[in-house]
Amino acid sequence: MSVWIYSLCALGLVLIGLYGLVRSHHGLQQLLSINVMGSGVFMLLLALAARHAPADAVPQAARHAPADAVPQALVLTGIVVAISALALGLALLRRLASYDKGASHD
């Protein structure tokens, strides 16, 4: 099934995110890398959810099993947590920038 290709894409995203985290030059890019990693993990969860529901199924066909709802719920939770963390990280960076700006004026 075509779902396994998304599982591999997921781990590609995890590895790219990890790479980006170590090699980033800027705090904002570190936050982006963490989000990329997160997307990778979410993709793995959703690929697992769709394992037994073929991706090319006709939506209303009763024969095909629907995708697993539990990982989908988990990923929804994860998306909200990720944006909360992103917002907090950006606020910290902004606060840091204002301190540094203040210091350079002394």
Add this chain to the structure above:
Amino acid sequence: MTEWVMAGLVVWPLIWGALTLILPSRWVLFAGALGALGTLALGVWVVSLPPQIMTLGNWPTPLGLSWRLDGISQSLIGLTAVVGGLISVYAGVDKSCPSVFWGLWLGAWGAMNALFLTADVFHFYVTLELLTVSAVAMVALTPSAAATRAAFRYLVVSLTGSMFFLLGVALLYGRYGVLDMAILSEQMTMDWVSALALAVMTIGLLAKTAVFPLHSWLPQAHSEALTAVSAILSALVIKTAFYGLMRLWLDVFATLATVSASMVLGILASAAIFWGGYQALTTSRLKRLVAWSTVAQVGGLLLALALVVQAQATHSVQTASLWQGLVWLIGAHALAKSAWFLAAGTVQKRAGSDYLTQIGFAMQHSPISVFAMTLAVVSLSGLPFTMGFIGKWWLLSLAWELQAWLWMLVSLLGSLLTLAYGWRLLNLSLMSRVWPQPLNPVSVSKDWVALGLALLAVIGGFGSHWFWEGI
């Protein structure tokens, strides 16, 4: 009734913490105190409840979530209650604590309670995230660039750790199709997927526990934060990630926890003990010294975990007492470290400086705090007659039974190092030639709170049979 107490453990602090957002600042302290008091009472109450499992919403696992109350979670909730309560008293008296501290602290406390109660791996992740957001924000309360930088670094490391943990959760769900810890431990088999899940989840939690080599965020974050925050972080927040490691290695993945795996933990633990101790011996700042001590002590905890894993893997020691020893060590460290940080913060406030060379006069005029620090150092080194001594005795006798001579040696050297850097600090109060300095007025009640925690670290050892036999 018990269900109300357990629900209250999470709901009470979160509701009061959320309310501080809308209350005018006069009332925030009141709300914070009410929240802290209620959570303290519930936390102590829960220790007396019989062990049980509560399914949320009456849905059977694995469909729904379940809360597990057993000796370990009860003890840790109770510990968090007592230590958290006393730190709240300190924060209430501390004038430099902004009012938003209470909202954040209650959120962290509620998250910790939920974390200790949960028996679901994904729910563990969510509670960990709530705790991270609150803890990072608390570090950033200090209005300095260094603190904000430390907070950002803490956030990045913590989030990465969470991502690794979530990756492990995904692998577990893919392999077993359940998220409940009890069912997972029943179905756990030794295969590559499970081993990888254990590995990535461990890496994530090690980063959050600040174990060598992922420890570098801790000294900055814990030393730049406000005193009450440092105490909360070092004594309580760190322990939640360690608790996660305990549950993973001794419960969920018990089938996979082999002796060779425990060696890896032991090596990392030893590195943490020595590196942390070395840094504590050579640093020039007070709170940094205490923070590096946390790195070393966490290494000690991990060493104990490695021994327990080895014991469980070889079935050579009775299993029941193994958990108790770990919880005891956690408790001893939490009490001693919180006392040490609070006392150090008080001295720093008086001296107006964080540098060891400038605090001598303040130390000589803070007898209560110095006494608290002394008791803390004694307990952390494992000298009699303290909780730390009992814990260390348990650790060394376990190592003796397992014939793990190397770990015994490491543990003893760790004690020596602790004594060494502790002495380095306490020596400052005994020096004869110190220049008089103007001291900032600091409320004496702060000293007493620190002493209270330190005394608990000492007398907690007496009459503790109920703990060692009860779990």
Add this chain to the structure above:
Amino acid sequence: MVLDGILVLLILAMAWRCVRTTDLFEAIIVFVGLGMMIALVWTRLQAPDVALAEAAIGAGLAGALLLANLRQLPEDSSAVRWRSSWLWWSLWGILGLALGFAVVSIQTTPVSLMPLVQAHLPESGVTHPVTAVLLNFRALDTALELAVLLWAWMAQRHLFEGNFKAFHSLQGGVLKTTVKMLFPLVVLIAVYLLWRGSSSPGGAFQSGAVLAAAWLMLWLAQLPGLNWQRLSLKVGLLGGVMVFFWVGLLGLFQGAGFMGYPADQAGGWILLIESVAALSIGLLLASMVLVSMPNFQEQSP
């Protein structure tokens, strides 16, 4: 199959570009694009709820947040550079190989919680399985997740205390008129998404994100929208978490267990919780973006 392959290659290429580029603006734009592509993947994987949330929150709101903040961050950062060495890279490689092997081996394991979900779906009060899991079976997960959102806001509020000054729109009349026409439609969409959530993809999070977009539109067009200093708005921020927990305790009182509902009332309670939560989510997300805006006027300490 070919579509999937192209999508995967595109996503990996965009992710690589996002983390490799040294231009932050480009990184953000690529990140938003990546989010949209990932939303497409979610639809391919039969997860429309998640696709909606990803597009609205993961790509849209995240993009707005990032761009709003970008202006105020220096090009070279005072953040941390991590030391990398051959040891780290070999560990990274080993992790990749191990993950690849593990992922391939779990492709066919026939385990899932879905049969249990479907078996209990009739008692849950809703007919859409994802909503049932989120709001009923694993309700505490969602409640704590709302708490994470609220606490993240609490932290930002402390870091930046001040006033939301009006934004001076360059478009003037055109933007104002357009927003005036669009605003009711967007709110309607939000309500529709909320209502639909019990039987088909939708729900509080997607609805909340759309509401946030609506309020941000108002603010950008300098229209009188919400007075952010008012107490009622602050109460609205807390509403989601509060109502969720109060209903949870009520469930305990009624004998349905903590965070549970009596079987015949479940649908009603879930709708109530979702409505208040959608409002809170919308307010929280909008506030987070507004606090980041360059025109946010800070109060002097």
